[in-house]
Amino acid sequence: MQQLLNHIKAYHRLGTEAENALQDCLTQISLNKNEILLTQGNVCRHLYFLETGALRGFYNLDGKEITHWFGFEKDFVTSFHSFITGEPAVENIQLIEGCTLWAIGKETLTELFNHHHEIERLMRIAYEKYYIRLEERFVNAQFKTATERYEELIIQSPHIIERVPLGYIASYLGISQETLSRIRSKF
Amino acid sequence: MQQLLNHIKAYHRLGTEAENALQDCLTQISLNKNEILLTQGNVCRHLYFLETGALRGFYNLDGKEITHWFGFEKDFVTSFHSFITGEPAVENIQLIEGCTLWAIGKETLTELFNHHHEIERLMRIAYEKYYIRLEERFVNAQFKTATERYEELIIQSPHIIERVPLGYIASYLGISQETLSRIRSKF
DNA sequence: TTTGTTTTTTGACAAATGTCAAAAATTAAA
DNA sequence: TTTAATTTTTGACATTTGTCAAAAAACAAA
Numbered sequence: 026m027q028q029l030l031n032h033i034k035a036y037h038r039l040g041t042e043a044e045n046a047l048q049d050c051l052t053q054i055s056l057n058k059n060e061i062l063l064t065q066g067n068v069c070r071h072l073y074f075l076e077t078g079a080l081r082g083f084y085n086l087d088g089k090e091i092t093h094w095f096g097f098e099k100d101f102v103t104s105f106h107s108f109i110t111g112e113p114a115v116e117n118i119q120l121i122e123g124c125t126l127w128a129i130g131k132e133t134l135t136e137l138f139n140h141h142h143e144i145e146r147l148m149r150i151a152y153e154k155y156y157i158r159l160e161e162r163f164v165n166a167q168f169k170t171a172t173e174r175y176e177e178l179i180i181q182s183p184h185i186i187e188r189v190p191l192g193y194i195a196s197y198l199g200i201s202q203e204t205l206s207r208i209r210s211k212f
Numbered sequence: 213m214q215q216l217l218n219h220i221k222a223y224h225r226l227g228t229e230a231e232n233a234l235q236d237c238l239t240q241i242s243l244n245k246n247e248i249l250l251t252q253g254n255v256c257r258h259l260y261f262l263e264t265g266a267l268r269g270f271y272n273l274d275g276k277e278i279t280h281w282f283g284f285e286k287d288f289v290t291s292f293h294s295f296i297t298g299e300p301a302v303e304n305i306q307l308i309e310g311c312t313l314w315a316i317g318k319e320t321l322t323e324l325f326n327h328h329h330e331i332e333r334l335m336r337i338a339y340e341k342y343y344i345r346l347e348e349r350f351v352n353a354q355f356k357t358a359t360e361r362y363e364e365l366i367i368q369s370p371h372i373i374e375r376v377p378l379g380y381i382a383s384y385l386g387i388s389q390e391t392l393s394r395i396r397s398k399f
Numbered sequence: 400t401t402t403g404t405t406t407t408t409t410g411a412c413a414a415a416t417g418t419c420a421a422a423a424a425t426t427a428a429a
Numbered sequence: 430t431t432t433a434a435t436t437t438t439t440g441a442c443a444t445t446t447g448t449c450a451a452a453a454a455a456c457a458a459a
Contacts, residue, residue, distance in 0.1 A: 091355060106347060109340045138336075142329040149325075149332055152339035153296045159346050160293060166354040167386035168278060171416070191437065199354035201417055206438050358446070378407065388447055393408050 026051075029076050029127055032099045036154070037147040046141055050134075051127040056120050062102075063118040068111060069104040071128045078124025079188050083196075084116040092193040095121070095185060101151055102126070121189060171200045175208050213238075216263050216314055219286045223341070224334040233328055237321075238314040243307050249289075250305040255298060256291040258315045265311025266375050270383075271303040279380040282308070282372060288338055289313070308376060358387045362395050 029051075030044060039047065051074070056062065063069050065084060075096050082104065083092040093116070096102040107114035108131060129137075138145040165174050175198060178185060185194065195205040216238075217231060226234065238261070243249065250256050252271060262283050269291065270279040280303070283289040294301035295318060316324075325332040352361050362385060365372060372381065382392040 086355065093351060093354070105340075106344045109344055138333065142332065145329065145336055146325070146332055149336040149339060152336060152343060153292075156339060156343050156346065157293045157296055159343065159350060163346060163350040163353060164280060166350060167280070168273065202437075203418080203439085204416055207416095210438075389407075390409085390448080391446055394446095397408075 026053075026127075029074055032076075033074070033147065035099075037143070037150050039143050039147065043141040043143040046137060047144060050129050050137060052129070054126040054128050055124070056126070057123050058120055060120050061117060062120065062126075063104055063107075063114055063116070065115055065117050066113050067107075069107040069114050069118075070131050071103065072108060072131070072134060073102040074127040074129075075100045075102050076125040076127060078126075079121040080118055080124060081121055081189070081193055082116045082118050083193075090196070092196045095189060095193075095197065097184065097188075101155070121193070166199050171198065171204055172208050172211075174198045174200075175205065213240075213314075216261055219263075220261070220334065222286075224330070224337045226330050226334065230328040230330040233324060234331060237316050237324060239316070241313045241315050242311070243313070244310050245307055247307050248304060249307065249313075250291055250294075250301055250303070252302055252304050253300050254294075256294040256301050256305075257318050258290065259295060259318070259321060260289040261314045261316075262287045262289050263312040263314060265313075266308040267305055267311060268308055268376070268380055268384075269303045269305050270380075277383070279383045282376060282380075282384065284371065284375075288342070308380070353386055358385065358391055359395050359398075361385045361387075362392065 026048065030039075030048065033039070033047075054073070062073070062080065075098055077098050079098075080096045080102065081092045082094045082096075083090045085091070096118075102118065104114040104116050104118065106112065107116075134148075138148070165177060169177070178194070178198065185197075189197075191205060191209075192202050195202040198205065200208075213235065217226075217235065220226070220234075241260070249260070249267065262285055264285050266285075267283045267289065268279045269281045269283075270277045272278070283305075289305065291301040291303050291305065293299070294303075321335075325335070352364060356364070365381070365385065372384075376384075378392060378396075379389050382389040385392065387395075
């Protein structure tokens with residue numbers, strides 16, 4: 026738990042009171058490899074903080090699983106669209122490794138926001154970071170070649186290559202598994 | 213100005229006090245078609261609220277201008293990466309039509325956040341909306357064909373087609389102008 | 400109008416990536 | 430181990446999209 030709070034401080038330093046309040050609202054979850062945290066069609070009512078492990082978000086398209094994001098330790102994890110809008114999720118969240126997560130319900134989080142401006146600030150800052158991270162991925166997806174995207178991944182997120190099956194990485198990069206295999210063979 | 217505040221209420225309803233404070237911190241800007249609001253290499257220290265008009269964000273790649281986003285009335289506009297991190301912007305912001313904007317400096321906004329929890333909430337909610345909007349664009353960029361992306365644009369944002377030159381739209385969709393022209397000819 | 404400029408379209412071809420099928424390599428299970 | 434299942438690689442070919450050059454169309458200025 027202390028480890029979790031330290032990670033959160035990287036976003037915004039909380040006062041003792043707010044930190045305690047947050048702590049009281051978090052529930053620990055442990056799941057094993059391949060277990061499902063969220064199934065498409067359900068509303069995602071929780072925000073998770075990933076303490077250890079790895080997971081992925083994927084959806085089904087023409088019978089294929091499209092992995093479009095990964096979560097690793099220190100990440101906030103949820104189906105953002107569903108969590109924010111309250112609509113059913115179009116994606117699934119599945120564990121790639123066994124994970125320790127801390128969960129907070131949307132209503133509980135809203136209550137925390139109401140009582141602790143600091144916590145809402147933390148979240149605002151987290152969204153800022155996630156926004157520019159996504160913006161960068163978007164620009165890569167739209168304007169770079171498959172090879173460039175793979176090179177960038179090696180440099181910026183080598184842990185992904187080491188911990189995630191190739192098939193997941195291919196769709197994460199927006200290319201077929203065969204193309205990824207051919208790109209790799211050139212290195 | 214009242215119009216602006218009404219738009220902002222669509223994100224989160226502000227109390228009178230916060231609304232007045234916000235109002236006092238906004239500066240009106242009017243610019244003509246083709247004028248530049250931000251030049252790459254400069255730090256973007258302002259968040260803009262676009263009351264009327266249209267503009268685009270673009271950067272230079274191999275001598276070509278890549279338009280990667282548009283702003284229209286009611287949009288928050290800034291170079292998010294630069295505004296958030298304080299680093300020089302990699303992009304330019306240029307008017308497509310004459311615009312009326314309301315500007316607020318980053319320091320002023322931070323002060324508003326400090327004094328008005330409500331305004332920070334407004335911003336948190338705005339980031340939520342912008343995050344899921346970007347997420348949707350990302351998925352389209354990565355996993356849909358050029359034709360699908362164009363069809364989606366016609367359905368979801370017909371105003372873009374009507375108000376923006378084709379060349380800008382092509383790079384917004386992540387395709388060459390020639391390909392866009394060929395896609396259009398099929399309709 | 401008439402002319403000049405810019406934008407959009409078209410044609411020919413090249414490059415990048417996808418698809419399907421099968422082989423090879425790796426991992427897990429008995 | 431040995432076998433079975435899964436993952437990754439390879440080959441052949443199809444499809445999508447890009448690039449370059451030129452023509453056509455649309456727009457703006459004189």
